Amino acid sequence: MEKNSEEFIYQKLKKAIVKGYIKQGTKLVETALSKQMDFSRTPIRSAIRRLIYEGFATYETNKGASVIKPTLEEIQETFFVRQQLEKAAARLTAERITPAQIDHLQSYLDEEIRFFETRDIDAYYRVNDAIHLLIATASGNTVMVRYIEELISRTKIYLILFDPFQTMPFNPSSHEHQQVVDALKATDPAAAEKSMEIHLKSSYKGMKIPLIP
Numbered sequence: 001m002e003k004n005s006e007e008f009i010y011q012k013l014k015k016a017i018v019k020g021y022i023k024q025g026t027k028l029v030e031t032a033l034s035k036q037m038d039f040s041r042t043p044i045r046s047a048i049r050r051l052i053y054e055g056f057a058t059y060e061t062n063k064g065a066s067v068i069k070p071t072l073e074e075i076q077e078t079f080f081v082r083q084q085l086e087k088a089a090a091r092l093t094a095e096r097i098t099p100a101q102i103d104h105l106q107s108y109l110d111e112e113i114r115f116f117e118t119r120d121i122d123a124y125y126r127v128n129d130a131i132h133l134l135i136a137t138a139s140g141n142t143v144m145v146r147y148i149e150e151l152i153s154r155t156k157i158y159l160i161l162f163d164p165f166q167t168m169p170f171n172p173s174s175h176e177h178q179q180v181v182d183a184l185k186a187t188d189p190a191a192a193e194k195s196m197e198i199h200l201k202s203s204y205k206g207m208k209i210p211l212i213p
Contacts, residue, residue, distance in 0.1 A: 005043035010050050012037070017056050017067055018121075018160055025069035028057055055157040068157060072209060075158050082151040083200045085144055086132065087193045090180060092139035094192040097184050101138050105131060105181050109174065116171040125156055131177055135184070135196075155203075162207035172202055 013033075016022040028048050030041045037044070048065050051057040059065045108131045115124040129152050136148040176199035183191035 005039055006046040006050070009033075009037060009039060009043050010047040013047055013051060014056060017051075022067055024067050024161070026067045027063075028065040028067065055153060068161075070158060075207075075209065076204075078151060078154050078158070079200065079204045082148070082155055083197060085148050085151065086136065086200060087196050089136045089139040089141065089144055089148060090184070090192040090196040091189040092141060093135050094184050094187055094189040096140060097138045097187075101134065102181065102185050105134055105184070108134070109177055109181065112177065113171070113174050116174065121160070125160065128173065129153075129156065135180070159203065159207065162209050163203075172206065173199065176202060 013022065013028070017024075028051070030044050030048070033039075033044050033048075034041045048057065052059050052065060055068065057065050057067055108127050111127045112124065112131070115127060132152055133145070133149060136145045139145070176195070180192060180195040180199060183195045
């Protein structure tokens with residue numbers, strides 16, 4: 001029962017954060033949330049820990065948990081580093097990717113289109129991550145993969161918070177991902193690197209980031 005309550009609370013809080021009903025920087029106080037949501041503090045605490053683990057909230061000693069409030073500089077720097085690493089990964093992968101991995105990527109692209117059409121945001125970002133991680137993994141550089149995985153997790157939070165996913169009439173990422181996969185299939189390192197650069201720059205520019213103090 002507590003587990004079901006935790007899932008319900010987690011989904012409700014996450015949705016409120018994504019929709020902006022709970023503002024960035026807001027403190028997540030167990031006692032207040034327990035009273036507002038009419039649940040005991042145990043599942044509230046577990047849900048908050050999950051939000052912290054996934055990057056939607058942060059925790060500071062003596063201050064407690066708060067909804068993440070990234071600075072513009074932090075977002076820019078994180079995307080810059082991700083771009084550099086994924087460009088390098090795409091170049092390496094173009095030289096060694098297998099037909100089976102290409103087929104796997106293509107199936108992910110099909111899923112991405114379907115999830116965008118149904119506006120399933122969780123599934124959409126899950127398959128989006130899978131596309132980038134498979135490209136990174138195929139590079140054969142395990143150290144690079146670990147850093148890219150961490151950067152994907154961090155930037156995904158920014159994309160969820162600032163990407164106009166629900167109001168976009170079409171998904172530019174599908175076409176951009178296809179260009180990356182086509183370059184990999186053609187074993188063209190320069191084209192793969194350039195396509196990845198274009199895609200990640202587009203992802204950053206597509207976010208509706210307010211002026212963050």
